[in-house]
Amino acid sequence: MSTDTSPSSTTDAPATPAGKAADYLDQRTSVGVAVKEFARKVFPDHWSFMLGEMALFSFVVLLLTGVFLTMFFDPSMALIEYHGDGPEAMQGQLMSVAFASTLDLSFEVRGGLLMRQIHHWAALVFMAAIVVHMMRVFFTGAFRKPREINWLVGTLLMILGLAAGFSGYSLPDDVLSGNGLRITDGVVKSIPVIGSYTSYFLFGGEFPGEHIIPRLFTVHILLVPALIVALIGVHLFLMVLHKHTQYPGGGRTDKNVVGYPLFPVYVAKMGGNFFIIFGILALMGATMSINNVWNYGPYDPSPVGAGAQPDWYMLFLEGSLRLMPGWGTEWVIFGYTLSLNVLIPAVVIPGLLFTFLFVYPFLEARVTGDKREHHVLDRPRNVPVRTGLGVAFLTAFIVLALAGANDLIATHFAMSLNQITWVFRILFFAGPVFAFWITKRICLGLQRKDRELVLHGHETGRIVRFANGEYIEVHRPLDEQERWLRVNYDAHRPLEIEPATDARGVKRPGYKKDKRWQQLSRFFYEDRVEPVTPAEFAAAHSHGEHDEIAAAQHSPELVSGAEKVEREH
Amino acid sequence: MKALAARRHHRAAPVVLMLLALLVTGGLYAVLAPSPATAETASTETDVEKGQRLFQANCATCHGPNAEGTSEAPSLVGVGAAAVDFQVSTGRMPMQMSGPQAAAKPPQMDLQQTADLAAYVASLGAGPAIPTAEQVNAELGDSANGALLFRTNCAMCHNAVGAGGALSEGKWAPPLDDVSERNLYQAMLTGPQSMPVFNDANITPEEKRDVIAYLVEQREGSAGGISLGSLGPVSEGIWAWVVGLGLMIGAAVWIGAKSS
Numbered sequence: 001m002s003t004d005t006s007p008s009s010t011t012d013a014p015a016t017p018a019g020k021a022a023d024y025l026d027q028r029t030s031v032g033v034a035v036k037e038f039a040r041k042v043f044p045d046h047w048s049f050m051l052g053e054m055a056l057f058s059f060v061v062l063l064l065t066g067v068f069l070t071m072f073f074d075p076s077m078a079l080i081e082y083h084g085d086g087p088e089a090m091q092g093q094l095m096s097v098a099f100a101s102t103l104d105l106s107f108e109v110r111g112g113l114l115m116r117q118i119h120h121w122a123a124l125v126f127m128a129a130i131v132v133h134m135m136r137v138f139f140t141g142a143f144r145k146p147r148e149i150n151w152l153v154g155t156l157l158m159i160l161g162l163a164a165g166f167s168g169y170s171l172p173d174d175v176l177s178g179n180g181l182r183i184t185d186g187v188v189k190s191i192p193v194i195g196s197y198t199s200y201f202l203f204g205g206e207f208p209g210e211h212i213i214p215r216l217f218t219v220h221i222l223l224v225p226a227l228i229v230a231l232i233g234v235h236l237f238l239m240v241l242h243k244h245t246q247y248p249g250g251g252r253t254d255k256n257v258v259g260y261p262l263f264p265v266y267v268a269k270m271g272g273n274f275f276i277i278f279g280i281l282a283l284m285g286a287t288m289s290i291n292n293v294w295n296y297g298p299y300d301p302s303p304v305g306a307g308a309q310p311d312w313y314m315l316f317l318e319g320s321l322r323l324m325p326g327w328g329t330e331w332v333i334f335g336y337t338l339s340l341n342v343l344i345p346a347v348v349i350p351g352l353l354f355t356f357l358f359v360y361p362f363l364e365a366r367v368t369g370d371k372r373e374h375h376v377l378d379r380p381r382n383v384p385v386r387t388g389l390g391v392a393f394l395t396a397f398i399v400l401a402l403a404g405a406n407d408l409i410a411t412h413f414a415m416s417l418n419q420i421t422w423v424f425r426i427l428f429f430a431g432p433v434f435a436f437w438i439t440k441r442i443c444l445g446l447q448r449k450d451r452e453l454v455l456h457g458h459e460t461g462r463i464v465r466f467a468n469g470e471y472i473e474v475h476r477p478l479d480e481q482e483r484w485l486r487v488n489y490d491a492h493r494p495l496e497i498e499p500a501t502d503a504r505g506v507k508r509p510g511y512k513k514d515k516r517w518q519q520l521s522r523f524f525y526e527d528r529v530e531p532v533t534p535a536e537f538a539a540a541h542s543h544g545e546h547d548e549i550a551a552a553q554h555s556p557e558l559v560s561g562a563e564k565v566e567r568e569h
Numbered sequence: 570m571k572a573l574a575a576r577r578h579h580r581a582a583p584v585v586l587m588l589l590a591l592l593v594t595g596g597l598y599a600v601l602a603p604s605p606a607t608a609e610t611a612s613t614e615t616d617v618e619k620g621q622r623l624f625q626a627n628c629a630t631c632h633g634p635n636a637e638g639t640s641e642a643p644s645l646v647g648v649g650a651a652a653v654d655f656q657v658s659t660g661r662m663p664m665q666m667s668g669p670q671a672a673a674k675p676p677q678m679d680l681q682q683t684a685d686l687a688a689y690v691a692s693l694g695a696g697p698a699i700p701t702a703e704q705v706n707a708e709l710g711d712s713a714n715g716a717l718l719f720r721t722n723c724a725m726c727h728n729a730v731g732a733g734g735a736l737s738e739g740k741w742a743p744p745l746d747d748v749s750e751r752n753l754y755q756a757m758l759t760g761p762q763s764m765p766v767f768n769d770a771n772i773t774p775e776e777k778r779d780v781i782a783y784l785v786e787q788r789e790g791s792a793g794g795i796s797l798g799s800l801g802p803v804s805e806g807i808w809a810w811v812v813g814l815g816l817m818i819g820a821a822v823w824i825g826a827k828s829s
């Protein structure tokens with residue numbers, strides 16, 4: 001649908017230079033179709049939809065500063081004696097060329113230290129934004145059909161972000177990141193059978209060797225960024241294809257998108273947000289020092305500094321290793337060492353956490369038995385078990401991350417390191433269960449509160465006395481928007497399965513499998529609060545002309561028989 | 570008197586009264602309070618006998634009347650003046666309370682008393698002496714060599730730049746950023762509490778001075794801006810979340826609230 005294809009229609013010819021340029025391009029590429037499509041594309045408006053944008057823009061900043069750093073960084077493990085503009089304490093020390101070039105680009109290259117610090121802060125914020133974005137998507141159910149694949153792409157992006165962060169963190173070849181590589185080496189070696197071979201393969205011989213920094217450099221500046229860029233492309237393409245999800249509200253359905261067009265509203269908002277994010281990262285890089293590698297010194301496998309920790313997104317792995325008891329967990333079988341004290345915390349635990357992320361959308365779809373498309377988001381309270389599981393997952397992650405900082409907790413809160421470690425060991429198992437239980441209860445409580453509000457309206461605090469001496473409080477009914485928000489959700493029920501035997505009493509194959517899914521489904525949906533039906537609403541409001549309170553007294557009778565939970569109160 | 574009675578109920582009366590009361594109390598305290606540690610600073614000579622009396626009054630309960638040690642505390646025979654000077658001038662001794670380790674506090678003894686105590690303990694048996702000003706002069710040290718020594722011998726407990734770290738069972742390696750050069754030297758020499766002794770054969774006096782030079786250099790601050798406590802990636806992570814993501818979410822809420 002390009003605007004002007006016939007040479008005869010001179011009246012439509014653009015007059016302005018910009019118009020002429022656009023017309024020139026359009027006649028040759030038909031780009032007008034895409035522009036028209038995108039300019040009119042409608043996006044819903046909410047601040048939490050900008051969390052992914054934060055990650056994207058941090059990544060853009062990472063690319064820009066990263067290109068600058070690549071110009072000056074030399075990923076070589078050759079040994080040299082340092083004499084340069086760096087700190088006094090580094091003069092004359094033996095170090096790798098990689099470390100020396102990090103010092104040079106920090107102290108001799110104009111703006112180099114600023115770029116390095118912006119790059120590192122952007123990396124930390126990039127991962128933080130990804131995590132918060134994932135939380136938003138998870139708790140609002142934005143991973144449901146048709147977006148399961150995009151959730152997988154996003155989870156892959158998060159893991160690639162970890163890989164990018166870890167490989168970049170190790171490049172300066174300082175003591176701190178070298179300790180991290182040493183741990184990585186230990187983790188790889190703990191994998192049964194292939195572990196030691198893999199370690200020799202990765203490091204090109206015995207740790208640390210002379211190859212790991214150049215290899216990580218290639219991974220960091222080529223492999224991982226290319227994969228991230230490609231997957232961001234897929235992620236955004238799918239987002240445009242599916243159209244953006246929207247929060248529930250009046251007039252919003254699975255068949256429409258309520259919002260504003262991309263052009264000019266979101267172009268302006270996104271452009272502004274990019275500059276704000278770049279500004280915040282530049283401010284951080286300019287004022288707050290980060291990863292002063294000259295504090296740690298050039299890598300040498302022997303020393304370890306107190307407070308040696310990875311960047312925050314790897315802290316859960318560190319904590320997992322710190323929590324694992326060492327006694328009785330390392331076995332020697334037929335002369336081969338099975339190092340469960342490393343294998344379990346560093347491979348099995350993160351494996352379980354990531355598996356949960358990858359599997360959850362499919363698991364929930366299966367136990368819900370729901371094959372419809374969803375474009376309206378859930379309010380977290382309306383899916384109590386999902387919300388509870390998400391909070392339980394976060395609790396496990398946070399406990400592990402805190403355990404990774406147990407020494408700093410010990411010094412800053414004057415506590416015993418050993419006791420903190422024991423508390424975290426217990427919390428790692430008990431915390432998620434407790435968090436799940438309490439979150440689910442809070443969700444159910446909020447749903448009941450919503451029901452109450454819909455049926456009886458807001459309390460006004462206005463007390464009226466009748467002639468017969470009766471006192472009532474006047475309730476103000478909800479307006480339509482408020483009510484829509486509180487009644488327009490699905491309270492899913494557990495799966496119903498076919499009986500164990502058919503009409504002739506013959507056992508049905510597959511019954512046991514169905515039964516197991518049903519049990520899981522019951523775990524999800526047994527406790528639920530149904531939304532108020534129009535009939536209930538009408539009944540509550542037709543009851544007595546004079547007030548809303550009278551209806552409240554009778555409400556237990558009005559609750560439908562299926563509502564086990566509602567009856568409890 | 571009448572005028573006073575008339576103003577009794579004035580709004581400002583309680584405030585004025587309170588200020589007056591504070592002023593009187595403070596003035597009386599300043600006049601009547603016992604002034605501690607004003608005596609005998611004139612004599613620079615250390616006095617073993619005074620030291621012994623101070624020891625018996627303040628230390629003998631745990632260390633025994635003749636510093637021979639008890640089940641509570643070690644013998645001080647042969648620990649030398651350096652150990653006493655370190656423990657007493659940093660306020661670690663006399664110990665405030667029992668716990669995983671003696672915490673530093675404002676010193677209880679003045680300079681003369683500390684010197685007397687040190688002289689008394691040194692008289693009990695040969696031990697390391699208090700270092701001279703030249704031995705602890707950071708300007709004479711080589712901070713590059715100090716960095717190497719610190720990384721190999723000290724950083725595993727005290728953190729790479731001496732920001733402190735945790736030890737087992739509630740013990741800790743204290744931060745070194747405001748420890749005096751003399752105390753740094755004495756700590757290496759005598760190994761207080763959980764710290765190992767780095768004697769002169771292990772780390773020579775010149776090397777100790779190098780370590781001091783390295784630590785003093787760290788006090789100049791970071792080239793990159795605010796040091797965030799020099800605690801490493803955990804504090805950086807907290808700042809990335811609080812400042813970085815906090816500001817960005819604040820901006821997002823603001824942009825979201827802007828009318829479209």
